[in-house]
Amino acid sequence: MEQKNNPMEKLVSLSKRRGFVFPSSEIYGGLGAIYDYGHYGTLLKNNIRDAWLKAMVQERDDVVSLDGAIFMSPKTWEASGHLASFDDPQVDCKKCRSRFRADHLLEDFGVNSDKAGLEFINAELNKLKDGGKLKCPNCGSKDLTEAKRFSLMVKSNLGSPTDELTEENVIYLRPETCGNIYLQYKNTLDSTSPKLPFGIAQVGKAFRNEIVARQFIFRTREFEQLEMQYFVFPQEVKNNYELWKQTRWDWYLSLGIKPENIRWYKHEKLAHYASEAYDIEYNFESLGGFKEVEGIHARGDWDLSQHSKFSGTDLSYFDEATKTRFVPHVVETSAGLGRLFLMVLDQAYTEEEVKEGESRTVLKFPPKLAPIKAAIFPLLKNKPELVAKAREVYNSLKSEFMCEFDDNGNIGKRYRRQDEIGTPFCLTIDFDSLEKDDVTVRDRDSMEQARIKISELKNYLRDRI
Numbered sequence: 001m002e003q004k005n006n007p008m009e010k011l012v013s014l015s016k017r018r019g020f021v022f023p024s025s026e027i028y029g030g031l032g033a034i035y036d037y038g039h040y041g042t043l044l045k046n047n048i049r050d051a052w053l054k055a056m057v058q059e060r061d062d063v064v065s066l067d068g069a070i071f072m073s074p075k076t077w078e079a080s081g082h083l084a085s086f087d088d089p090q091v092d093c094k095k096c097r098s099r100f101r102a103d104h105l106l107e108d109f110g111v112n113s114d115k116a117g118l119e120f121i122n123a124e125l126n127k128l129k130d131g132g133k134l135k136c137p138n139c140g141s142k143d144l145t146e147a148k149r150f151s152l153m154v155k156s157n158l159g160s161p162t163d164e165l166t167e168e169n170v171i172y173l174r175p176e177t178c179g180n181i182y183l184q185y186k187n188t189l190d191s192t193s194p195k196l197p198f199g200i201a202q203v204g205k206a207f208r209n210e211i212v213a214r215q216f217i218f219r220t221r222e223f224e225q226l227e228m229q230y231f232v233f234p235q236e237v238k239n240n241y242e243l244w245k246q247t248r249w250d251w252y253l254s255l256g257i258k259p260e261n262i263r264w265y266k267h268e269k270l271a272h273y274a275s276e277a278y279d280i281e282y283n284f285e286s287l288g289g290f291k292e293v294e295g296i297h298a299r300g301d302w303d304l305s306q307h308s309k310f311s312g313t314d315l316s317y318f319d320e321a322t323k324t325r326f327v328p329h330v331v332e333t334s335a336g337l338g339r340l341f342l343m344v345l346d347q348a349y350t351e352e353e354v355k356e357g358e359s360r361t362v363l364k365f366p367p368k369l370a371p372i373k374a375a376i377f378p379l380l381k382n383k384p385e386l387v388a389k390a391r392e393v394y395n396s397l398k399s400e401f402m403c404e405f406d407d408n409g410n411i412g413k414r415y416r417r418q419d420e421i422g423t424p425f426c427l428t429i430d431f432d433s434l435e436k437d438d439v440t441v442r443d444r445d446s447m448e449q450a451r452i453k454i455s456e457l458k459n460y461l462r463d464r465i
């Protein structure tokens, strides 16, 4: 019987044991909220990224790519408003010195402080304090500080003649990837000559000094974003927004995410320049509920206008058909790769009883996302003719499919290991294979086995992946 039972500890432990995700710098005691991806994690993450790039760039003729640098002119963040207001409200426990996000503390009491000022936040916190309700979630103490602003910008001194970080020499690690897209909007327009509406997509690292980051790879201080800015005629924002909402929703379904596991969250309080903002939320069993994985925002002409103003470069668009010049409006889609990874892992993680008293842990990834598509086993390790035949099959498949050759332990153990890394097909070469030129293919989910001719294997795998 299949059972979904994946509290976070199990995902964290499997991720480390099986080479998906490791705590960063672990031999030095680790570094808070930073993670490294191991062999299988890297493959899975790349497959999710590639599925996004395929849908957003390869299969469209109106979106082009960009791979921008992490370091950008500090003026970028002045223009975008990040330097003035990219911060979260922080509360400290005076007793145990734990730090919390005040908006998250309020959320636990049903108070929405999205985009609210410190005055509102502190007034709400004080109400809870007066009612004796507000306690440190860590130690239970009621001695908490007032909320204060904590900037999420990560600073560096790249290229600076001194170590000291002063206002003049500080440079920031980008807090989101879309900055490059706005700054390279004109070069993209001049070099690839797209016509409105068109988009620029990019995958890359972003950095945020998150106050609290205790949810494994859901919230990290270094993470990857998948962002696309779609530049549109001002009068066509609404229909483009609706199209992108639908397109992004459908992408999750195409990835194998169950429709009942995702939902829309509508932002009621919008930034002054925005006309619409929705998030796609996934129901993380490991985090106890629905949480944001992607934001889809109609951002008006704010970004291009601000960068025009601050840089002195004209970022307007001339429309040949109507002979008009204007600043395009933007519809943005922005997802976090680590969050998508956790979503895919969360949905795939399954513990099930295979026989009376025997259970297995299996990652039921959609085959196209699975890190390893096929594992190839010789039935016995000490029979050279089986090993040679298995190697031959492995060599014939590996240029097209990510495969693994495994002759460790007995077949049962090999199946369990491949189940735990989510390999959809295990191919065993036995004595019959030597005569009949076929293999046993074992399906990960049904555990059923079929004999398939070696000459047919590529087609068999292609059809199923």
Ligand code: ATP
Binding pocket: 176, 208, 210, 217, 218, 219, 220, 221, 223, 225, 292, 293, 294, 295, 334, 335, 336, 337, 338, 339
């Ligand atoms: P949150 O409210 O969870 O802090 P956000 O609304 O600030 O997220 P955006 O700035 O809209 O997030 O970023 C777009 C996407 O980038 C998010 O939907 C999320 O998937 C991802 N993301 C943002 N911050 C982080 C982080 N610290 N760690 C991992 N992914 C992140």
